[in-house]
Amino acid sequence: MNILKYSEKHSAFREKFRAFVKKEILPNAEKWEQDHMVPKQAWKKMGQEGFLCPCVQPEYGGPGLDFLYTVIIIEEMARTRQTGLISYLHSDIIVPYIESFGSEWQKKKYLPGCVSGDIITAVGMTEPGAGSDLASISTIAVEEEGHVIINGSKTFISNGINCDLLIIAVKDPLIENPHKAISLYLVEDKTPGFKKGGKLEKMGMHSQDTAELFFTNCRIPVENLLGEKGVGFVMLMKKLQQERLTCSIMALNKAEYVLEWTIEYCKNTQVSGRPLSSSQSVQFAFAEMATEARMSRLFVENLIADHMEKKDIVIETSMAKYQTSDMANRFANRCLDIIGSYAMDEQCPLVRELRDLKVMPIFAGTNEIMKGIIAKSMKL
Amino acid sequence: MKFIIRFPWHGFCTSVIGETLMHKILNRKKKTSVFTGKPEEENMSFKISKPQKEIQKAARDFAKGEFDKDLAFDMERAQKFPEDVRNKAAGLGFIGIHYPEEYYGAGLGILENVLLAEEFCKKDSSMGIGLMLSGFAAECILRFGTDSLKDRFLSGIASGEMLSGEAFTESVSGYDTGDIKTWAQKKEDAWIINGQKTLVTNGGKAGVYCVLCRTDPGSIGADGISMILAEGNSEGLLSVNPRDKLGMRMVSTSDLVFNNVKVPCSNLVGKQGKGVLQALAFYDEARILLSAMALGTARGAFLRALDYVRQRELFGKKLAGFQVTRHKLADMAMGINIAEHLVYEVAADFDSGRSDSGRIAMAGLSACQAAIDVSSEAIQLLGGYGYMAEYELERFYRDAKSMGIFLGNTGMMKDIIAKNIIEKIK
Numbered sequence: 001m002n003i004l005k006y007s008e009k010h011s012a013f014r015e016k017f018r019a020f021v022k023k024e025i026l027p028n029a030e031k032w033e034q035d036h037m038v039p040k041q042a043w044k045k046m047g048q049e050g051f052l053c054p055c056v057q058p059e060y061g062g063p064g065l066d067f068l069y070t071v072i073i074i075e076e077m078a079r080t081r082q083t084g085l086i087s088y089l090h091s092d093i094i095v096p097y098i099e100s101f102g103s104e105w106q107k108k109k110y111l112p113g114c115v116s117g118d119i120i121t122a123v124g125m126t127e128p129g130a131g132s133d134l135a136s137i138s139t140i141a142v143e144e145e146g147h148v149i150i151n152g153s154k155t156f157i158s159n160g161i162n163c164d165l166l167i168i169a170v171k172d173p174l175i176e177n178p179h180k181a182i183s184l185y186l187v188e189d190k191t192p193g194f195k196k197g198g199k200l201e202k203m204g205m206h207s208q209d210t211a212e213l214f215f216t217n218c219r220i221p222v223e224n225l226l227g228e229k230g231v232g233f234v235m236l237m238k239k240l241q242q243e244r245l246t247c248s249i250m251a252l253n254k255a256e257y258v259l260e261w262t263i264e265y266c267k268n269t270q271v272s273g274r275p276l277s278s279s280q281s282v283q284f285a286f287a288e289m290a291t292e293a294r295m296s297r298l299f300v301e302n303l304i305a306d307h308m309e310k311k312d313i314v315i316e317t318s319m320a321k322y323q324t325s326d327m328a329n330r331f332a333n334r335c336l337d338i339i340g341s342y343a344m345d346e347q348c349p350l351v352r353e354l355r356d357l358k359v360m361p362i363f364a365g366t367n368e369i370m371k372g373i374i375a376k377s378m379k380l
Numbered sequence: 381m382k383f384i385i386r387f388p389w390h391g392f393c394t395s396v397i398g399e400t401l402m403h404k405i406l407n408r409k410k411k412t413s414v415f416t417g418k419p420e421e422e423n424m425s426f427k428i429s430k431p432q433k434e435i436q437k438a439a440r441d442f443a444k445g446e447f448d449k450d451l452a453f454d455m456e457r458a459q460k461f462p463e464d465v466r467n468k469a470a471g472l473g474f475i476g477i478h479y480p481e482e483y484y485g486a487g488l489g490i491l492e493n494v495l496l497a498e499e500f501c502k503k504d505s506s507m508g509i510g511l512m513l514s515g516f517a518a519e520c521i522l523r524f525g526t527d528s529l530k531d532r533f534l535s536g537i538a539s540g541e542m543l544s545g546e547a548f549t550e551s552v553s554g555y556d557t558g559d560i561k562t563w564a565q566k567k568e569d570a571w572i573i574n575g576q577k578t579l580v581t582n583g584g585k586a587g588v589y590c591v592l593c594r595t596d597p598g599s600i601g602a603d604g605i606s607m608i609l610a611e612g613n614s615e616g617l618l619s620v621n622p623r624d625k626l627g628m629r630m631v632s633t634s635d636l637v638f639n640n641v642k643v644p645c646s647n648l649v650g651k652q653g654k655g656v657l658q659a660l661a662f663y664d665e666a667r668i669l670l671s672a673m674a675l676g677t678a679r680g681a682f683l684r685a686l687d688y689v690r691q692r693e694l695f696g697k698k699l700a701g702f703q704v705t706r707h708k709l710a711d712m713a714m715g716i717n718i719a720e721h722l723v724y725e726v727a728a729d730f731d732s733g734r735s736d737s738g739r740i741a742m743a744g745l746s747a748c749q750a751a752i753d754v755s756s757e758a759i760q761l762l763g764g765y766g767y768m769a770e771y772e773l774e775r776f777y778r779d780a781k782s783m784g785i786f787l788g789n790t791g792m793m794k795d796i797i798a799k800n801i802i803e804k805i806k
Contacts, residue, residue, distance in 0.1 A: 131763050133694035156764040201453075203759075203767050203774030272559060281791050333752070336626075336781065337789045341549075341579055344633075344782050346624040354626070354781065358759060358774070359767045366763055368704060 003301040006068060014072045020049055021076055029082040032207035033352070036199050038084035040120065040162060046087055047117025053091045056099060061112030067308050071249055078253035081349060083356050084207025089158055090114070092246045093239070093364075094121040097167055097184065101227035101235050106186065110165060122163035124154035124213055125236070131156075132369050134169065134236070135178035139215060141170035141185060143222060148185060150193070150218040156363075160211025161196055164189045168215075169232055182232035186224040193218030204355025240365070244317035245300075245307055247364045251324035251357075252293070252300050255331045258353050259289050262335040271340075282338055289331055296324055315377045322370035325360035332357050428724075432495060435477070435488075439496045442472060443503035449772065452504050456775060459622075461510040461630040470540025475514050479522060483530050484538035489731035490665065494672035494723060501676025502683070504772075505779040509673055510630030516581045517546035517590040520607060520662050524650030529609065533588050542587025547577035547610070547636050548659055558602035558656055562638060564593035566645065571595075571608050573641040583634030584619030587612045590662075591638070592655045602656035607649040616641040627775070627782030664740050667787050668730060671723045671740075671747035674783045678716050678751040681776045685712070685758035688765070699761070708757055715750035722746050738800025745793040751780035 006014075024045055032038045046052050054069035056062025063069075074088050095114045098106060098121075113119030130136040139152025150170055157163075166187045175181035187194055197212030227235050263286055266276035276282055300320050306313045332354040336343035343350060361367040428436070446465050455462055469475055478493045479485025486492070493512075500508030515537040521529050521544075536542040550561055562575025573593055580589065589610050596604030610617060616639040623633040650658045686709065689699040699705050722743035729735065755777035759766030766773050784790070 126764060131694070136694065156767075201769035203769065203778070279791065281794070329756075333756075333781070337784060338791065340785060340789045340792075344623070344625050344628070344785050346626060351626045355774075355778070358756075358777070359764075361760060362763050362767060366760070368760075371704075 003298065003305055004068065004071070006072075010068055010072060013069055014076065016049075017051060017073060017076050020046075020051065021080055025080045025082065025085065029080060029207070032082050032084050034206075036206050037161065037209050038082075038207055040117075042085055043087075043090075043120050043162070044117035046085065047115060052087060052117050053095050053111075053115045055092070056095065056111055056115050060099070060107050061115045063115075067304065070246070071304055074246060074249045075253045078250055079257050081352060082207045083205040084209065086158060086208060088246045088250065089123075090121050093243045094123045094167060096239060096242060097123070097226060097235065098186075100239070101184070102186075103223070105223070106226070110186070113164070119164045120159055120162045122157050122159040122166045124157050124166050124168040126154060126156045128153065128155050132366050134233070135182070137169060137171055137182070139168070139170045140173045141183065142173065146222055147219045148222055148224065150185070150187070150215040150220065152215050154213040154215075156200065156210055157213050158208055158210055158363075160213055161199060161209035166194075166213070167226060169236070172230065175230065179233045180230050182236075183229050184226040184232045184235060185220060186226055187215075187218065187220055191218055191220060203358055204352065205359060206355075241307065241312075241314045241317050243364055244314075244321040244370075245303055247360065248300050248317065248320035248324045249304070251321075251328045251360050252296055254353060254357060254360075255289075255296070255324065255328035256293050258328065258331045258335050258350055258357075259286070259293060261349060262286075262338060265339060265342075269342075276338070276340075285334060285338060289334065292327060293331075296320075296327060300324065315374055318365075318370040318373045321364065322361070322367040322374075325357075326367060328357045328360060428491075428495070432492060435492050436495045436499055438472070439474065439499035440503070442469065442474065443500050443508070447500075447504040447507045449504075452507050452772075452775075453769065455510075456506045456629050459624070459629045459632065461507075465507070466511060466514060467540045469511055470514075470538065473538075474511070475540060476518070476534060476538030479534050479538050480530075483534035485534070489727070490668055491724065491727040491731050493669060494727040497669055497672035498676035498679065498723075501673045501779075502680040505673075505677040505680060505776045506628070506630045508676055509628050509779060509783070512669060512673055513581060513628075513631045514540070515544050516631075516666070517662060518544040518588075519665050520546075520590045520649050520658060521609070523661065523665075524607070524658050525609075526646065528646065529649065533609070536587060542612075543582040543585050544588045544590070545580050545582035545586035546659075546662075547580045547589045547591040549577060549579050551576070551578050558605070560592055560594055560605055562591065562593045563597065564591075564595050564606065564608055565597075566595070569645045570642045571645060571647065573608065573610060573638040573643065575638050577636045577638070579623075580619075580634055580636050581631060583632055583636060584622060585612075585632045589636065590649060592659060595652055595655075599653075604653055605655040606652045607655040607658050608643060609647040609649060610638070610641055610643050614641045614643065625782065627778035627780070628786065629778075660737075661735075663787060664735055664737050665730065667740050667744040668723070668727050670783055670787050671719070671744040672727070674744075674747035674751040674780060675716070675719050675723050677776050677780050677783070678712075678719065678747070678754040681751070681755035681758040681773055681780075682709075682712050682716060684771070684773055684776075685709070685754075685761045688762050705761065708761065712750075712754045712757055715746075715753055719743070719747040719750040736800065738797045738804075741788075741793040741796040741800075744787065745790060745797070748780065748784040749790075752777070752784055755780045 050063055051073055053062050054065040058064045070092050098110055110119060125134060127137050141148050141150045168185050168187050169182055172181045193216050195214040200210045202210060266282055269276050303313055303316055303320055336350055336354055342348050451462055473486050474496055476485045477488050478490055481487045497512045500511055518537050521533055537544050564571040564573045591608050591610050592605055593608050594604055595606040618637040619634045620637055621635040625633060689705050692699040726740045726743045755773055759773045759777055762771055765771045
């Protein structure tokens with residue numbers, strides 16, 4: 001009943017990526033979690049093996065594959081017990097901005113490095129005073145003699161420490177309408193005036209180097225403008241569909257992983273001489289969760305197919321982002337409860353999932369923002 | 381001295397009420413609850429007395445002065461409790477407030493202890509839990525132990541000199557305490573304990589453990605199991621496998637290995653062969669305290685979220701101005717109020733000599749659920765900040781989730797509630 005049709009090439013790619021995960025990611029996941037960092041080398045290995053930016057076109061050094069390859073990478077990544085090597089953020093959320101809106105020389109300059117892993121990207125939208133309400137950002141950019149001077153700060157930036165290239169959303173202080181004042185610029189690491197703050201201490205996603213970024217009279221060439229001036233908002237809106245879809249794929253697979261793991265655990269764990277899975281309430285809980293996950297998968301797979309046909313499904317992907325991230329959190333909560341005392345222990349793999357998943361209803365547009373978008377589409 | 385009129389059908393017949401009057405009250409009150417099959421209490425909602433309010437305020441002031449946010453952050457990461465805070469708390473009588481005065485307690489009830497737990501956890505869930513579990517399982521000694529055991533251990537716990545813990549669970553047995561392999565052999569005037577326990581609260585840190593051991597070698601199930609005290613520094617007693625936990629990290633958890641641990645015969649708590657019953661009674665009492673800690677955690681998370689939404693602005697107005705935010709707050713407040721009612725009620729009931737496992741489980745479940753839901757929603761309201769350790773809510777959430785599992789998960793609580801309803805109605 002699966003909607004997506006994977007070819008033999010896709011399957012071979014999945015096998016190849018699984019082998020890579022087994023060899024290069026799983027053995028290092030614990031260390032990355034402890035270090036609160038993924039070494040740049042790991043990103044490079046991903047690139048060398050062809051697992052970064054699968055959709056970037058060959059003229060910019062990419063393999064030019066279809067979106068199903070992205071789906072495969074996200075699905076397998078969901079089961080790696082680490083979130084620092086957040087390749088879909090780089091490959092499928094940030095790099096597409098450059099590919100879609102970048103000038104020819106920007107694409108030639110940056111995309112090959114993004115594909116090879118020599119350039120790790122980040123996107124700076126959120127600020128201490130502006131999250132869901134992007135229009136209220138206060139980082140400003142002023143043009144001055146062929147340069148752009150950026151002042152302000154960004155926070156909660158994933159890949160904040162590792163990033164070699166940042167797409168930053170800034171405001172032109174001279175334009176009143178906030179929706180027409182936002183532009184996107186490319187800022188390279190080590191640009192004078194661009195300072196990376198310390199890693200932020202979070203509930204989970206410990207291997208992810210989330211950071212604050214500071215800009216003090218940071219000068220970049222005007223050529224670093226991404227797309228046109230003042231249409232930052234529009235560009236961001238155009239890319240939301242894929243962003244939400246990739247988040248949904250991740251959340252869905254995390255939910256499935258949580259459920260699969262718990263079912264296995266309950267089958268193999270005896271309490272008072274009976275496996276945990278022999279309890280009727282546990283069985284019904286699994287039945288309910290399996291049903292919800294299955295329905296969710298069919299919806300998400302349908303969206304993947306539509307997205308590949310370039311259909312406008314921005315509302316549906318908002319639905320999926322909200323539903324899958326919410327579901328994954330409910331599953332983690334419920335499964336920990338079913339597992340019982342072992343679920344208090346960091347050794348239990350689901351403890352990390354609970355901590356990591358908690359941010360999914362918050363990032364990439366909070367679920368409240370998603371619901372607002374869905375409601376707005378109904379013209380109420 | 382407090383004077384509480386205790387209702388006669390619970391075995392606390394007060395001689396001040398004449399027999400005729402008593403019958404009248406009895407007849408009037410014989411309505412039974414559809415939920416519990418028990419008499420409906422007329423006195424369902426009660427007020428906290430003035431002295432109790434003073435205790436509450438003292439706890440609030442103490443937490444405000446001593447529970448430092450940065451200290452809590454560091455200690456929680458390191459899985460340690462700041463011992464000077466414990467000592468100060470003990471010095472002010474906050475540990476073992478329900479112990480008799482001769483054992484360094486205040487001779488007060490569980491309700492007073494509940495008020496402390498709530499205030500402490502409201503200020504800081506991790507610190508509150510760490511402090512309130514200092515004397516975990518010492519209630520076994522308090523309720524069932526001899527005066528000499530009380531004298532030996534309760535004073536030390538109340539004065540902050542030692543911690544206590546339970547050594548009930550074994551790797552195969554989970555909460556089913558009847559399935560116990562650890563055994564104690566009586567040799568002359570001593571018990572020789574051998575075996576292994578898991579998930580011991582204050583494991584490796586406690587000065588005394590309440591150990592469930594099989595004392596009758598031929599027995600099976602719950603019969604033939606006794607509760608014996610083993611001091612933490614006993615020869616042959618080893619703490620292994622300290623746990624790295626999701627929450628409740630200021631309380632240590634480890635396994636204990638007993639290798640010919642010799643304790644005096646007088647360390648038997650309560651009756652020989654009644655260990656499991658005593659442990660179950662203790663779990664009831666412990667769940668009241670746990671639900672109070674969860675209630676405080678929920679309140680603390682709620683207040684932090686409330687504070688944030690009143691200040692944070694987006695789309696040109698305060699977050700607190702959005703209807704969806706307001707309804708979230710309404711849900712959170714409702715969960716807290718329901719839990720509060722149940723928790724205070726079971727605590728007051730316990731102090732009046734009425735203990736009902738089913739209602740206690742309801743209190744525990746509703747309070748833990750409130751703590752989980754409220755802290756989870758609070759994180760969502762704070763958005764990215766909610767996910768950051770600096771804003772404490774992620775810690776409250778982890779503590780809440782751990783408390784929901786600590787003394788039995790949802791399934792177990794519902795089993796207890798259902799058992800009480802069904803068996804009492806038939």
